[in-house]
Amino acid sequence: MKYLCLIRDEEAKLAAMPTAESDAFMERYFEFTQSVMASGQYVAGEALQPAQTAMTVRIRDGKLITTDGPFAETHEQVGGFYLIEARDLTEAVRIAARIPSAHTGSIEVRPVVDFSQPGANAEAMKQSAEAHR
Amino acid sequence: MLATLIRLLGDFDLAEEALHDAFGAAVERWGRDGVPANPRAWLISTGRFRAVDALRRRARADARGAAVAAEWEMDRDDDDPEEVEMASIADDALPDDRLRLIFTCCHPALPAEGRVALALREICGLTTEEIARSFLTSPSTMAQRIVRAKAKIRDARIPYRVPGREELPARLETVLQVVYLVFAEGYAATAGPGVARADLAEEAIRLGRLLVELLPEREAIGLLALMLLHDARRAARSEADGRLVLLEAQDRARWDGDKIAEGRRLVERALGAYPGPYALQAAIAAVHVEATDTASTDWPQIVGLYDRLLQVEPTPIVALNRAVAVAMRDGPAAGLALVDALLADATAGAVLQRHHLTHATRADLCRRLGRVAEARAGYERALALAQQASEQRFLRERLAALPA
Numbered sequence: 001m002k003y004l005c006l007i008r009d010e011e012a013k014l015a016a017m018p019t020a021e022s023d024a025f026m027e028r029y030f031e032f033t034q035s036v037m038a039s040g041q042y043v044a045g046e047a048l049q050p051a052q053t054a055m056t057v058r059i060r061d062g063k064l065i066t067t068d069g070p071f072a073e074t075h076e077q078v079g080g081f082y083l084i085e086a087r088d089l090t091e092a093v094r095i096a097a098r099i100p101s102a103h104t105g106s107i108e109v110r111p112v113v114d115f116s117q118p119g120a121n122a123e124a125m126k127q128s129a130e131a132h133r
Numbered sequence: 134m135l136a137t138l139i140r141l142l143g144d145f146d147l148a149e150e151a152l153h154d155a156f157g158a159a160v161e162r163w164g165r166d167g168v169p170a171n172p173r174a175w176l177i178s179t180g181r182f183r184a185v186d187a188l189r190r191r192a193r194a195d196a197r198g199a200a201v202a203a204e205w206e207m208d209r210d211d212d213d214p215e216e217v218e219m220a221s222i223a224d225d226a227l228p229d230d231r232l233r234l235i236f237t238c239c240h241p242a243l244p245a246e247g248r249v250a251l252a253l254r255e256i257c258g259l260t261t262e263e264i265a266r267s268f269l270t271s272p273s274t275m276a277q278r279i280v281r282a283k284a285k286i287r288d289a290r291i292p293y294r295v296p297g298r299e300e301l302p303a304r305l306e307t308v309l310q311v312v313y314l315v316f317a318e319g320y321a322a323t324a325g326p327g328v329a330r331a332d333l334a335e336e337a338i339r340l341g342r343l344l345v346e347l348l349p350e351r352e353a354i355g356l357l358a359l360m361l362l363h364d365a366r367r368a369a370r371s372e373a374d375g376r377l378v379l380l381e382a383q384d385r386a387r388w389d390g391d392k393i394a395e396g397r398r399l400v401e402r403a404l405g406a407y408p409g410p411y412a413l414q415a416a417i418a419a420v421h422v423e424a425t426d427t428a429s430t431d432w433p434q435i436v437g438l439y440d441r442l443l444q445v446e447p448t449p450i451v452a453l454n455r456a457v458a459v460a461m462r463d464g465p466a467a468g469l470a471l472v473d474a475l476l477a478d479a480t481a482g483a484v485l486q487r488h489h490l491t492h493a494t495r496a497d498l499c500r501r502l503g504r505v506a507e508a509r510a511g512y513e514r515a516l517a518l519a520q521q522a523s524e525q526r527f528l529r530e531r532l533a534a535l536p537a
Binding site for chain 2: 001035038039040041087088089090091093094111
């Protein structure tokens with residue numbers, strides 16, 4: 001199963017880190033990435049530019065509307081992600097807990113829909129419908 | 134292998150990561166140097182050393198890791214590593230390691246729901262998502278239970294061992310429940326293409342035999358009997374293409390006579406003056422296999438056994454099964470009245486509404502009474518709730534067979 005680990009951190013807090021501390025933080029990220037690559041659990045991962053660089057795009061009544069900044073203003077911003085391969089959600093949570101930002105911000109773990117499974121599409125829609133009821 | 138590594142490392146998560154690393158190393162090394170003489174021992178020993186390395190790496194950031202790593206270094210100095218390795222990872226140590234693992238997962242200090250979930254994941258290799266489906270809950274709720282149970286084992290330093298003889302009876306109940314749930318998952322897999330997952334059912338029977346050997350209590354014997362009598366019908370429960378076959382339509386020549394004979398012998402040992410739930414369920418299964426077909430089945434006896442089962446285990450699912458037996462004894466109208474009464478009950482109704490079997494059962498009784506519209510609605514509701522491909526197909530066929 002594939003899981004997306006969405007990393008949220010307070011950009012202001014990270015920016016205010018002393019150099020030595022932020023170097024150590026990046027070093028821990030490097031070590032984490034190395035270890036999930038070695039164990040074969042790494043699928044993909046990227047760090048993102050700060051949230052202020054984001055643009056949000058919508059089409060309403062056939063018109064393109066763009067706004068500066070992220071979709072929602074919260075005190076934590078999406079800063080990057082890992083796509084990992086794990087046996088199940090419990091294993092994915094444990095891997096996510098090793099991401100350095102778990103200490104400073106938070107990691108959202110989301111199962112990826114596997115469209116090769118019969119009925120996966122309908123199942124995902126059903127769960128989404130139930131969640132919004 | 135996981136069971137052995139957990140014993141050696143004393144930590145579930147560390148053992149699981151270690152095994153991952155060992156398999157990763159094996160892909161590389163075995164491809165180059167060939168498969169070692171004892172692959173299992175190689176993997177366990179590699180996993181163990183990798184785990185200690187990982188702890189040392191993490192020790193820089195984590196004081197607890199440092200303490201564990203230091204403890205490990207001491208352990209290593211005490212013993213000749215080669216000698217320890219060979220004695221503690223020998224193949225014949227495996228059943229004991231599994232049994233240790235069962236009792237650790239079923240420790241009374243853990244919350245009841247956590248025990249079963251943990252055992253299914255750690256002993257039987259089910260995924261969190263599969264366990265969540267069989268408990269009708271969400272994967273995230275289940276993952277939390279498992280993570281908390283593991284943290285509890287680590288923080289409370291729950292020992293990794295089989296309890297002493299005096300503690301055993303008190304600990305057995307949860308262990309039996311776990312084995313039963315493993316079997317239930319194997320017998321009627323909650324999701325996926327096939328009706329049954331033979332590997333899980335066989336694993337549960339093996340665990341059941343191990344428990345009877347260790348502690349020949351009536352309920353342990355009853356559970357083993359129950360599993361054997363159900364499993365004896367496995368070959369007849371589905372056709373070659375995975376299509377589900379109901380009891381009434383099963384080819385009884387395809388039942389496993391050896392398992393039935395063994396199960397019936399065990400039922401006699403399990404039934405005493407005050408039979409427990411497993412012995413009673415085994416007795417019900419024994420009555421089913423004694424008959425040559427559905428018509429000649431002793432339904433009054435089955436209803437009587439369900440009455441006693443309901444006394445010792447008053448759950449909505451037992452009550453639903455009893456209603457089915459009553460329908461066979463007294464006709465579909467009597468069964469339907471009982472099902473509707475259950476659905477009207479606030480507590481039982483809430484549980485049963487979410488269960489596809491409730492709606493399939495009700496639909497079936499309506500169909501036999503000629504109440505076609507209600508039958509159709511029931512099968513449709515069941516179809517929406519059923520997770521398993523062969524059950525879904527069965528329900529679709531039932532729907533298609535209804536008169537327009």
